[in-house]
Amino acid sequence: MFxxxxxxxxxxxxxxxxxxxxxxxxxxxxxxxEDELTAIIGEYDGLLVRSQTRVTERIMNAxxxxxxxxxxxxxVDNIDLEAATKRGIVVIxxxxxxxxxxxxxxxxxxxxxxxHIPQAYAKTIGGSWDRKSFLGVELRNKTxxxxxxxxxxxxxxxxxxxxxxxxxxxDPFLTEERADKLGVSLSSVDNIIRNADFITVHTPxxxxxxHMIARPQFxxxxxxxRIVNCARGGIIDERALVEAIDEGIVAGAAFDVFxxxxxxxxxxxxxxxxxxxxxxxxxxxxxxxxxxxxxxxxQVLHILRNEPFKNAVNFPLVAASVMNKLxxxxxxxxxxxxxxxxxxxxxxxxxxxxxxxxxxxxxxQALTRYIVKGVLExxxxxxxxxxxxxxxxxxxxxxxxxxxxxxxKDFTNLVTVTLKTQNGLERIVAGxxxxxxxxxxxxxxxxxxxxxxxxxLILISHNDKPGIIGRVGTLLGENDVxxxxxxxxxxxxxxxxxxxxxxxxxxPKDVLIKLTGLAELNTAQQIALG
Ligand SMILES: NC(=O)c1ccc[n+]([C@@H]2O[C@H](COP(=O)([O-])OP(=O)(O)OC[C@H]3O[C@@H](n4cnc5c(N)ncnc54)[C@H](O)[C@@H]3O)[C@@H](O)[C@H]2O)c1
Ligand SMILES: O=C(O)[C@H](O)COP(=O)(O)O
Numbered sequence: 001m002f003x004x005x006x007x008x009x010x011x012x013x014x015x016x017x018x019x020x021x022x023x024x025x026x027x028x029x030x031x032x033x034e035d036e037l038t039a040i041i042g043e044y045d046g047l048l049v050r051s052q053t054r055v056t057e058r059i060m061n062a063x064x065x066x067x068x069x070x071x072x073x074x075x076v077d078n079i080d081l082e083a084a085t086k087r088g089i090v091v092i093x094x095x096x097x098x099x100x101x102x103x104x105x106x107x108x109x110x111x112x113x114x115x116h117i118p119q120a121y122a123k124t125i126g127g128s129w130d131r132k133s134f135l136g137v138e139l140r141n142k143t144x145x146x147x148x149x150x151x152x153x154x155x156x157x158x159x160x161x162x163x164x165x166x167x168x169x170x171d172p173f174l175t176e177e178r179a180d181k182l183g184v185s186l187s188s189v190d191n192i193i194r195n196a197d198f199i200t201v202h203t204p205x206x207x208x209x210x211h212m213i214a215r216p217q218f219x220x221x222x223x224x225x226r227i228v229n230c231a232r233g234g235i236i237d238e239r240a241l242v243e244a245i246d247e248g249i250v251a252g253a254a255f256d257v258f259x260x261x262x263x264x265x266x267x268x269x270x271x272x273x274x275x276x277x278x279x280x281x282x283x284x285x286x287x288x289x290x291x292x293x294x295x296x297x298x299q300v301l302h303i304l305r306n307e308p309f310k311n312a313v314n315f316p317l318v319a320a321s322v323m324n325k326l327x328x329x330x331x332x333x334x335x336x337x338x339x340x341x342x343x344x345x346x347x348x349x350x351x352x353x354x355x356x357x358x359x360x361x362x363x364x365q366a367l368t369r370y371i372v373k374g375v376l377e378x379x380x381x382x383x384x385x386x387x388x389x390x391x392x393x394x395x396x397x398x399x400x401x402x403x404x405x406x407x408x409k410d411f412t413n414l415v416t417v418t419l420k421t422q423n424g425l426e427r428i429v430a431g432x433x434x435x436x437x438x439x440x441x442x443x444x445x446x447x448x449x450x451x452x453x454x455x456x457l458i459l460i461s462h463n464d465k466p467g468i469i470g471r472v473g474t475l476l477g478e479n480d481v482x483x484x485x486x487x488x489x490x491x492x493x494x495x496x497x498x499x500x501x502x503x504x505x506x507x508p509k510d511v512l513i514k515l516t517g518l519a520e521l522n523t524a525q526q527i528a529l530g
Contacts, residue, residue: 001024001025002024002025002045002304003044003065004018004027004046005043007048007053008030008049008052010072010289010293011293014072016297017298017301030052034054038062042064044063044065044066046070046303046304048069048072048300049078051075051078051280055069055078056080060083060084063089067304069089070092071094073097074283075204081313081314088387088388090303092296092309093311098282098289098292101282101284103152103155103158105230105256106228109230109254113276114198115136116136119134139198141166142165143167143197144160144166145187145193146184146192147199147212148201149173149179152231153171153200156202157184158182161184167184168185168196169186193217196222197224198225199213200228202230204232205234209232213227213236218243218249224248226253226254227252229254233259233261238259242269253275256277256279299311299312308323312387316363319363323366325359326366326367329367331370332431334377335374335431335453335454336371336453337371337372337373337375337417338378338527339529340374340419341374341379343525346421346422349422350419351375351419352403353368356416358412359404369386370386371415372400376393410442411434413432415431416429416443428443428444429441437452444459454529454530455503455504456502456506456526457526457529460472460500460501460515460523461497462497462521468520469486469488471518471521472515472521481505486500486501
């Protein structure tokens with residue numbers, strides 16, 4: 001039974017499928033401190049959060065059973081991704097579910113700002129009928145600057161067009177073609193800053209976007225402009241904004257998010273007559289909360305059940321069409337890595353993976369992670385998984401090099417794993433999937449072979465001399481080891497050769513030692529595969 005903790009208020013309807021799952025127990029405990037969460041997280045396989053719970057390194061480290069942290073929303077800045085990746089915990093989010101809701105909230109804020117709605121409301125319910133203080137402005141024919149044209153920025157732009165606004169947009173990934181399609185003008189940050197009547201930001205908070213609008217930008221802004229932040233606190237410098245409002249540069253600001261949430265009680269925004277605020281409500285609609293909770297619950301279930309999943313923040317994004325091609329190779333890839341590691345006696349400094357055939361044409365990052373996991377598992381055991389395998393390799397100065405060979409001679413696809421050791425040796429294992437036969441190892445070092453990578457294998461290197469096969473068979477038989485299949489590979493008659501045997505059980509070490517004592521036999525290595 002998997003245990004999942006829900007530590008922020010998340011839609012019940014959205015997590016219904018988790019609660020209904022026979023193999024999952026869901027506990028809801030909101031408002032926990034870091035200490036309290038650290039104390040109990042060890043019991044849980046999954047954690048579901050929104051933006052309130054800070055999932056720190058300490059919590060990750062205490063989560064000894066934790067496999068997945070699900071963020072019912074977009075931003076994962078409350079989750080220590082590096083700590084999660086190191087521990088092999090998958091972090092997933094629900095990037096699409098609250099897009100429209102947040103775009104609508106941005107628009108609500110922009111209109112409220114243009115027409116002083118919160119201020120007028122407060123005054124009216126306070127008993128005064130003040131029709132003079134709240135002269136507003138129209139949105140029509142105004143220039144809106146949109147910084148960040150991802151999901152939400154694009155939806156805001158669409159709505160702004162319907163309001164008759166002219167839109168200047170900037171995003172490092174916005175092409176002329178897409179800008180045309182969206183009916184916006186591709187612009188520079190500087191042009192937006194100088195010419196917009198309204199600016200709205202829709203970027204993540206990154207070192208590059210932190211204070212992207214600060215004193216130098218306010219100094220050149222159009223007088224009387226208005227500014228909205230429904231993305232992340234810190235993109236706009238709060239202190240510089242208050243100064244710019246007081247100097248008459250900015251006519252008003254609408255903020256849903258703050259540099260520190262909740263803001264201190266003496267935060268200047270909370271009392272400033274020209275600033276309107278909401279308490280991070282951008283995603284707070286019934287629809288969005290259901291959407292994100294459904295999305296994240298679905299993925300958490302997949303991860304717990306070891307099924308393919310999407311929207312992992314610390315795992316490469318794989319398109320469904322690519323996933324269909326890659327997925328059948330995941331298990332083979334892991335086995336090739338494992339075989340290569342088991343037959344390599346010296347410290348490995350490079351894992352070289354070559355993808356040949358159709359696999360050379362797709363993004364194979366996800367598959368590489370399985371191969372690297374297979375290599376590392378021999379020494380790192382359960383500590384390694386597909387989330388942290390690349391990180392663990394890097395932290396051990398183990399280079400992972402990937403190459404592509406578009407054409408293959410004999411196979412539709414061929415995955416070749418070469419381990420290069422510190423002392424200049426190389427071990428090579430190649431495999432493929434054969435229609436009707438499944439996973440096959442088709443090459444070991446320089447020898448062509450054809451064997452199913454499962455169960456217990458023995459790899460013998462020997463000199464190609466008459467009688468050797470018989471001697472090996474007899475010795476194994478005498479030691480109660482039953483041979484299920486045997487493959488012999490050689491390049492030239494009488495030269496170096498290998499024997500790859502499938503046996504029914506683990507071969508005791510002393511039997512392997514006896515094997516190496518046979519005439520013309522050089523090495524005997526056991527390979528165990530799940
Ligand atoms: N207020 C809320 O409740 C709420 C709800 C949902 C999302 N958000 C926040 O809104 C923001 C946008 O979310 P989204 O779903 O649209 O994300 P998204 O990833 O779809 O879009 C973000 C865009 O910002 C762009 N960007 C990055 N750096 C930039 C820069 N320096 N200048 C200009 N553009 C830059 C990216 O290229 C990307 O296109 C995020 O910060 C998210 O956390 C807030
Ligand atoms: O990043 C997000 O999805 C939003 O900021 C919403 O956060 P919330 O789930 O805490 O409302």
